[in-house]
Amino acid sequence: MLVNGGRLQDEVVRRSHQAAVPVLGSSANLTGTGTKFRVADIQQPILDAVDLVINYGLRKYHLYGRSSTIIDFTTMEVVRIGTCYELISDIMATQFGITLPADLGRDVLPSGHLREQASAGAVDRTGAGAS
Incomplete structure (x- = not known):
């Protein structure tokens, strides 16, 4: 972690x-x-x-108004989009070739918790594309 x-x-x-x-x-x-x-x-x-x-x-990073970003590295699943997510996404892509899902924004995902949206079928948590 x-x-x-x-x-x-x-x-x-x-x-x-x-x-x-x-x-x-x-x-x-x-x-x-x-x-x-x-x-x-x-x-x-x-x-x-x-x-x-x-x-x-x-x-x-309080200005972001979000909690910390949480990634389950055993599955490469984004659990919660949070502080500095765009920076983390960029590092994962440029340094490791791993594409994380896009941040849908606070209007769509106020808590940042992708599991809440995934249960409704709205979010791919791995960045691999819609299934």
């Missing part, structure tokens, strides 16, 4: 590995309430349930 979390994440992972203690976390939002881009936007039930909140500032 590709995760670009920066120096803070790298240090947390290093310390976790060194101590042989797993670090677990979830999204900082209640189901169905959308991505939270600032600590101030996190709902109180989430804050009440956690041991630690680190305010690392506004995330770098």
Whole structure:
């Protein structure tokens, strides 16, 4: 899995590995309430349930208004179109010859979750063309 979390994440992972203690976390939002881009936007039930909140500032690509891009690399299936998808698509095509499906845009696919649209038969998640 590709995760670009920066120096803070790298240090947390290093310390976790060194101590042989797993670090677990979830999204900082209640189901169905959308991505939270600032600590101030996190709902109180989430804050009440956690041991630690680190305010690392506004995330770098918050202007896209989408969550992270998720690709299942075992099947090369795009699960969710998200932040920097056009950049990821370009790298996959130019560096690896892999064509990912087009982003239909937030008007058509507000959540970015292709599985929601695929169940309706509207989206090819592999980029291989309609079946």
